[in-house]
């Protein structure tokens with residue numbers, strides 16, 4: 001029997017250049033005129049940036065500029081929620097403006113405003129008890145798919161794992177490719193490759209079906225056009241990559257990520273390497289798993305002159321490699337997708353460590 005899933009989609013989607021200018025009218029129906037306020041969580045790269053002046057903040061609203069150099073943690077979400085509730089009370093909604101980290105912060109905070117206790121206790125599938133507050137995502141970089149996913153990935157004291165349930169999914173997203181114009185080339189590449197890798201892992205694993213495969217193939221073609229054919233400055237490139245990110249994310253709702261993401265989670269949890277770069281560091285050395293896709297990936301690297309750190313493992317202790325392997329090994333849903341239900345017959349911690357030693 002094929003895999004049964006019944007997933008929640010984003011309720012409303014705006015796409016197109018200039019759609020950010022409509023954010024005010026998009027938010028308006030969700031504001032309670034008599035009580036409450038909106039919370040804006042914004043990547044702090046936009047502090048003092050012209051975009052910050054275009055955010056439709058009203059009197060009484062809260063705007064938080066958050067540094068996302070480190071991936072979002074359960075502590076960050078708990079502290080933000082506790083501070084806003086104690087100082088201001090319950091917001092009407094939350095709007096995230098930024099990259100995948102900010103998308104995850106907006107999604108997780110939305111849920112944690114209405115669910116008691118620490119977000120640590122909700123890391124996993126369907127552990128959230130109550131619907132969160134209205135939440136809206138405005139991506140400013142393309143690739144993570146966080147704008148459509150039903151997961152808000154958080155790094156906790158023990159694991160890097162998402163708050164995953166139907167209520168995690170955004171009520172509204174606003175995809176305006178103009179917002180991605182100022183992203184530095186290396187970040188643009190690493191994050192864009194997150195989408196490419198989502199598609200490769202979706203297609204090559206065992207859980208896929210026609211739904212996931214068709215979205216992934218189309219998104220892969222768009223990634224090829226973006227990273228092998230078009231100029232970065234061509235507006236069509238930004239438009240395509242934004243939709244590739246979205247479609248790669250949708251593909252995963254009926255599939256899963258695989259070997260690269262499992263290794264990447266170990267790098268992020270133990271060494272705090274950011275998701276996009278961690279994926280690229282792992283993917284570079286996975287020719288034995290992903291074959292020709294790795295050659296294509298390396299062609300894209302060469303075309304854009306970006307660097308993927310090499311020889312890193314020489315500086316890692318055995319304990320570090322053990323710890324990363326342990327994080328990666330304990331992601332059975334990814335291994336099950338990559339190798340099938342008998343994955344434990346082809347994968348052990350030593351094989352995972354061998355992959356890390358290549359990096």
Ligand SMILES: [Fe+2]
Nearest residue numbers: 144194198261
């Ligand atoms: Fe990813």
